[in-house]
Amino acid sequence: MKAIKLLAFVFLLFGLQGCYTVIWTPDIDFPTKENSDDSESYYEEPYYGDYTPYYGLPWWYTVPPTTFTPLVKERSKEVTKLRNGSEPGRGNPDRPIIIERMPHDGGSTTSPVIDTPPPTVSQPVTGEDAASKKTESTPPQRDRTNSSNSRDTRNNDGSRSSDTPRR
Amino acid sequence: MKILKVLVLMIVMLSTFGKAQNITDALRVSESGLGVGARALGMGNAYNAISDDGSAMYFNPAGLGMMKRLEVSGGLDYLNFTNDATLFNNKTNYSSSATNFNQISFVFPFPTLRGSLVFGMAYNKNKDLTSALKFDGFNIGSHSMVQYLEDAKSPLDDQSYKNSIPYNLYLSDDTGKVSVINGKLNQSGITLQEGGLESWTFSSSMEVSKNMYVGASLNVNSGTFKSNREYFEDDTKGIYANVETAPGNAFTKNFTTFYRNDVLDWEISGWDLKVGTIYQLSKIARFGATVQFPKTFTIKETYTFDAHSEFGGNIVDLPSDLKDYLSDKVEYDITTPFVLTGAASVNVKGLILSAEATLTDYSQTEFSNPKGISTSYFAGLNKDMKELLRAVAALNIGVEYTIPEVGIRVRGGFISQPSPYKGDPSDFGKKYLTGGVGFLADETFAIDIAYAHGWWKTYGDNYGTDLSRIYQDISNDKMLVTFSYRF
Numbered sequence: 059m060k061a062i063k064l065l066a067f068v069f070l071l072f073g074l075q076g077c078y079t080v081i082w083t084p085d086i087d088f089p090t091k092e093n094s095d096d097s098e099s100y101y102e103e104p105y106y107g108d109y110t111p112y113y114g115l116p117w118w119y120t121v122p123p124t125t126f127t128p129l130v131k132e133r134s135k136e137v138t139k140l141r142n143g144s145e146p147g148r149g150n151p152d153r154p155i156i157i158e159r160m161p162h163d164g165g166s167t168t169s170p171v172i173d174t175p176p177p178t179v180s181q182p183v184t185g186e187d188a189a190s191k192k193t194e195s196t197p198p199q200r201d202r203t204n205s206s207n208s209r210d211t212r213n214n215d216g217s218r219s220s221d222t223p224r225r
Numbered sequence: 226m227k228i229l230k231v232l233v234l235m236i237v238m239l240s241t242f243g244k245a246q247n248i249t250d251a252l253r254v255s256e257s258g259l260g261v262g263a264r265a266l267g268m269g270n271a272y273n274a275i276s277d278d279g280s281a282m283y284f285n286p287a288g289l290g291m292m293k294r295l296e297v298s299g300g301l302d303y304l305n306f307t308n309d310a311t312l313f314n315n316k317t318n319y320s321s322s323a324t325n326f327n328q329i330s331f332v333f334p335f336p337t338l339r340g341s342l343v344f345g346m347a348y349n350k351n352k353d354l355t356s357a358l359k360f361d362g363f364n365i366g367s368h369s370m371v372q373y374l375e376d377a378k379s380p381l382d383d384q385s386y387k388n389s390i391p392y393n394l395y396l397s398d399d400t401g402k403v404s405v406i407n408g409k410l411n412q413s414g415i416t417l418q419e420g421g422l423e424s425w426t427f428s429s430s431m432e433v434s435k436n437m438y439v440g441a442s443l444n445v446n447s448g449t450f451k452s453n454r455e456y457f458e459d460d461t462k463g464i465y466a467n468v469e470t471a472p473g474n475a476f477t478k479n480f481t482t483f484y485r486n487d488v489l490d491w492e493i494s495g496w497d498l499k500v501g502t503i504y505q506l507s508k509i510a511r512f513g514a515t516v517q518f519p520k521t522f523t524i525k526e527t528y529t530f531d532a533h534s535e536f537g538g539n540i541v542d543l544p545s546d547l548k549d550y551l552s553d554k555v556e557y558d559i560t561t562p563f564v565l566t567g568a569a570s571v572n573v574k575g576l577i578l579s580a581e582a583t584l585t586d587y588s589q590t591e592f593s594n595p596k597g598i599s600t601s602y603f604a605g606l607n608k609d610m611k612e613l614l615r616a617v618a619a620l621n622i623g624v625e626y627t628i629p630e631v632g633i634r635v636r637g638g639f640i641s642q643p644s645p646y647k648g649d650p651s652d653f654g655k656k657y658l659t660g661g662v663g664f665l666a667d668e669t670f671a672i673d674i675a676y677a678h679g680w681w682k683t684y685g686d687n688y689g690t691d692l693s694r695i696y697q698d699i700s701n702d703k704m705l706v707t708f709s710y711r712f
Contacts, residue, residue, distance in 0.1 A: 078434045079340025088336055095339040097436055100277070100291070102508050105575035107629030108668045112711060113277060116293040118336040 258352025267661020268623025269638020279330030286440030312362030
């Protein structure tokens with residue numbers, strides 16, 4: 059019982075948050091000399107030479123501050139450049155065009171049709187969003203006939219771009 | 226019931242002439258050693274009010290709170306124990322040495338915006354139990370160990386002579402009660418002791434108000450101790466050359482030697498708590514105080530006894546069953562007293578002066594929880610300690626000067642530990658002169674070296690009280706090196 063009481067005392071002491079000491083928490087940068095309230099050093103310059111920092115310089119002062127990159131929702135120009143770069147892909151003007159002749163009521167041919175593959179959806183979508191996005195990614199035939207070959211139109215589609223994973 | 230009483234009494238009596246627990250055993254774990262850390266030792270261990278490195282966990286855990294950098298440190302020590310013993314005006318010199326890890330520690334200051342919170346963990350070799358004794362002198366008196374062993378036999382048991390050592394070694398008559406040996410023997414012997422007390426220490430300290438630090442150390446103690454004593458009584462003057470030491474046994478006519486060997490082996494365990502505080506007064510002074518709560522050591526003791534006698538070239542050994550009977554394994558606790566320390570250090574332009582006083586009331590030391598030993602024996606022993614031991618104040622003084630241009634510090638110190646026995650003169654107290662030097666490289670790596678020379682007097686009796694007393698002048702030299710890396 060005596061041992062338990064003593065141990066309880068120790069742990070109480072160890073866990074005690076004094077009214078004076080303010081400990082660092084991980085959600086902020088390490089304390090610096092500017093924002094700390096240091097106690098006076100016993101080993102003062104010039105009487106102790108190199109022993110002054112040996113005793114007095116907190117180790118966390120020498121740790122470089124941590125930088126966090128904010129998560130930006132807006133598409134950057136760099137991403138646009140990648141999408142429209144020289145690599146074969148959706149924005150590549152040299153990509154081969156597939157032309158198919160569509161059946162017609164009169165058996166005659168119509169204007170050439172460019173058939174693009176359906177857009178890739180990388181992030182899971184559910185419910186109503188999924189339905190609307192599906193509609194957007196397969197535009198009506200009429201649009202395709204008239205202006206589907208316009209790269210500007212496809213790449214200016216904000217909603218599709220938002221489905222693309224950001225890097 | 227009567228048989229039981231006789232058996233209990235015999236155990237008590239046998240333990241008194243074999244190896245009974247005694248005050249020396251209690252003091253072995255109660256008296257402090259030379260501690261850890263070369264900087265501290267160089268300053269005479271007047272370190273309670275400095276304690277701003279890993280050795281704070283030993284001296285004053287509050288001092289950890291003043292540490293701002295992570296520290297890993299370790300140390301080695303070398304100890305040489307020399308004993309000039311005098312028995313019946315004949316001097317004999319003997320020494321023994323040991324090399325040990327002194328300390329390994331790690332200190333972690335938690336980052337703070339204000340104040341401090343520091344944790345530490347260490348393995349400390351708190352006390353070295355190395356010692357040595359060699360004595361050799363002719364006793365002109367009419368007493369000897371042989372007669373003492375005979376006298377110690379139980380008078381209530383008519384058959385107890387069968388367990389009498391003189392009887393079994395043919396050094397007494399058939400009753401085991403009367404020996405023709407009547408002193409005038411050369412008495413000599415060697416005692417070698419080794420071992421130490423160690424602890425795993427877990428400490429924490431924090432600044433509870435500006436420049437006021439409070440800390441605690443929880444020590445998980447362990448240790449070993451081994452004592453090997455060989456004792457001889459020789460008929461160097463041929464006094465018993467024509468005497469049958471066991472009448473009716475002609476071969477006992479030429480008695481030459483009685484020999485006994487006592488081997489004591491301890492396994493030590495326990496735990497204790499130390500709390501402390503330090504207040505720093507600006508840049509000029511620090512004041513420290515600690516309370517060492519009583520330590521409880523559990524001793525698992527194995528005692529092995531052997532003896533023989535020699536007649537001319539013939540050796541008579543003790544029967545193996547009697548050796549087993551006289552040897553034993555027991556267990557008990559030793560609880561040490563509170564230890565209170567007050568200290569101060571002053572800092573003036575690179576010069577640090579430090580002093581402390583430590584109060585220990587050794588009369589509060591206790592034996593308890595006997596297993597294999599009679600409770601009444603411990604009760605008597607505790608009563609003896611109350612009557613024979615006293616409260617003493619140990620003093621430590623130290624000085625250190627830093628030469629900033631070269632990163633070197635030089636130190637000196639003095640330690641005084643008065644004898645815990647009532648009535649002992651001052652030269653029976655332990656005194657040490659210490660010195661040391663420290664180097665610092667690249668603001669991170671420090672080497673500290675300390676040397677301590679100690680001296681004191683003591684005495685011990687081979688048997689009885691002041692019948693065969695060995696007066697001892699002891700000197701103790703210790704070299705300690707500590708390496709510290711801060712980052």
